[in-house]
Amino acid sequence: MPGTKQVNVGSLKVGQYVMIDGVPCEIVDISVSKPGKHGGAKARVVGIGIFDKVKKEFVAPTSSKVEVPIIDRRKGQVLALMGDMVQIMDLETYETLELPIPEGIEGLEPGGEVEYIEAVGQYKITRVIGGK
Numbered sequence: 001m002p003g004t005k006q007v008n009v010g011s012l013k014v015g016q017y018v019m020i021d022g023v024p025c026e027i028v029d030i031s032v033s034k035p036g037k038h039g040g041a042k043a044r045v046v047g048i049g050i051f052d053k054v055k056k057e058f059v060a061p062t063s064s065k066v067e068v069p070i071i072d073r074r075k076g077q078v079l080a081l082m083g084d085m086v087q088i089m090d091l092e093t094y095e096t097l098e099l100p101i102p103e104g105i106e107g108l109e110p111g112g113e114v115e116y117i118e119a120v121g122q123y124k125i126t127r128v129i130g131g132k
Contacts, residue, residue: 003120004069009043010062017069017119020056023049024069024119032062051122069119075129078112086125088114099123 004019012018016027025047032043045066046057060066076088079096086108089096099116101108102125108114113129 004067006065007068008062009045009060009064009066010041012043012045012066012068017050017071018045018047019067019069019120020045020047020058023052023054023056024071024122025049025056050117050119051124072118073126074116074118076114076116078108078110078114080110081108086114088116088125097123099125101125 010032012027012030014027014030017024018027019025027045027047029046030043032041035041041062042059043062044057044059046055048055050069058066075091076097077091078086079089080087081101082098084101085098086101087096087098091113097116105125105128107128108125114125115127115129116123116125
């Protein structure tokens with residue numbers, strides 16, 4: 001999948017990101033079951049979707065590979081507020097994006113700066129850096 005890389009399930013840690021059912025998720029819990037006489041250890045990984053906040057989980061052998069999203073943290077300038085949407089311009093590429101205003105974000109104003117993330121073609125504002 002573009003925008004991802006593969007890692008071993010056994011190397012995942014809480015706070016990292018992983019793809020579960022094609023959705024980028026932040027890992028909130030990992031439990032590893034010890035094998036008996038035969039077979040390998042299995043990991044149960046629980047994650048919360050970065051963009052949709054839905055809880056997802058999977059179980060896999062610790063030796064298997066899993067997709068991990070490549071998270072790109074970027075800065076943008078707020079161009080306009082349009083109801084529940086905000087138009088921002090990336091401060092490096094100068095491309096403009098229209099993103100939904102996330103819940104709990106305070107201080108969005110035209111001319112202000114925000115930090116946003118991009119993962120597998122989806123975008124989300126994470127915080128307001130400062131006003132004008």
